[in-house]
Amino acid sequence: MITATKPPRFLIIQTAFIGDVILATALLEQLHEARPDAILDVLVRQGNESLLANHPFLTDVLVWQKKGTKYRDLWRLLRTVRERKYDAVLNLQRYGTMGLLTAFSGAKVTIGFTKNPFARFFTHQVDHRFEPGVHEVDRNAGMLPVLGIAEPPRHRPKLYPSVADYTAVKGYQSQSYVCMAPMSVWFTKQYPTERWVELIKSLPKNLTIYLLGAPTDMAACEILKTLSERAEVVNLAGKLSLLKSAALQQGAVMNYVNDSAPLHLCSAMNAPTTAIFCSTVPEFGFGPLADVSRVVQTPELLDCKPCNLHGRKACPLGHFKCAWGIRVEELAQLDL
Template structure:
């Protein structure tokens, strides 16, 4: 490894969305295995810091308020980062702002993806490849190669607290499944009508818990009203924290998720996963990682699928066949 202080201090920059932070925890696991003495700090966007609560390998979580105080918060962050005198800064993003933070960090070694607009100022630039067979956790692991830390890539992992497990224990007295039916992106979301059909198709001995953010609660209520399973479908959207949701998913008979953050919660908890891919494809590198997991998508060959890496606010062609073509009966066969 490049000569650094003992113990070395790392900063991992990942200020993207919830799922990206969850997948970045695989890098924390790998770094800890390679250098158990390392001090590991993480930079995330405000709202995602709770994911790393209780994490045994994280020394400090730095928070960037990207919404309310984007630039003033960025300036304070830069001063904090420079004061820490990091040995290594790993930038997991390809966007300019974190690239600038990395380049100006005064760290002994800076590593990031070559696609970042400030990559020429990094100590090392790593190719970022989106192609079949390369999962995001493997892309991130490439950043460790300049440090000669090339051990086995491990799965992401989260650490709900005892209090988190105690919070969800009352929901676990009977067999249950979890569903996370919503998504920020319309084309990543299985249609509400089909979620309702899936609720109707599942065995009646299973309780169904709907998970999501507070803003998802009305949509979940609307689905429950049409499902015809009074008392058997419970809306927990907005009632559980991210780590509490992860703890509940861990004990589920099955978790039904879109290509979105709840999928990655399942991966981090090694929870059984049925991942529904509508407009996107798992070949982008964001598929499920749990030991018991499967991807379900339409069997129809569509020239328009995938239409976008991240999803769109509407189907560009208006038919949304990538979603409507997914069989409820295939999903219901747990």
């Protein structure tokens, strides 16, 4: 428990992927609500720091330059962390490198998940449970009682696009639109191209359809646009930053997303969400959190679903029924 008379300083560590960083922002909301005087810093891997631009509760964002200089930069970070004399370090990452940094941080209180290989060296360990009804934001919030903060009701993650971000996408919002983020790092999390094309063709003609994604998704999204043979499709993959994409998603009639980072962007913006779960399941704790949201999966009971936690590069059984069984007709139902 933190009982210091001066404002406490907390470091939250989440050096995993984009979606994990977005979900970690729920913890920032909870910490600020409970201790508005607290100084809050976050540590993320290089490339994810832009997500936290404009965040009103953050004092500093530490960046781990993981590629190429992974261990050398780790020692640089460790020196910085120790110099700041944090009251508490909350490590949301379950892997060893950040566990090592947490253990040697010099913080009065170090909290992490029991799954971390260095957990025995933390002052406090918290279970990380995959159970129905338990979301990742709930698992992260399980660290709060250690700080003497009663675990509050579930908070949504939250991002803060700037005025410039909203201005940049305003030109795309002159009429009703749908956003689609059709790609994923993992093949088995990704709804098939042919089915995305069918979905595009099924939606009302008065809707503009914006395809969102990273620069590496540009070519695949262009193929979708071509195959759809629909003039109202605009390929924005690689053209918008994450916060600009979030600002655009916020105003959409609907956002169609795989079980991937764009899903969590929608949650952070409370944007209407249709989350397509192929090989994974929302029971892992990464489902949508927006007020208007739904999960669509195959109605067929498959012994092989889920095949693992993160997705795979190919269907291990070769049939990919978890994706092909998802009906376009169900996805296309919009309450406009």
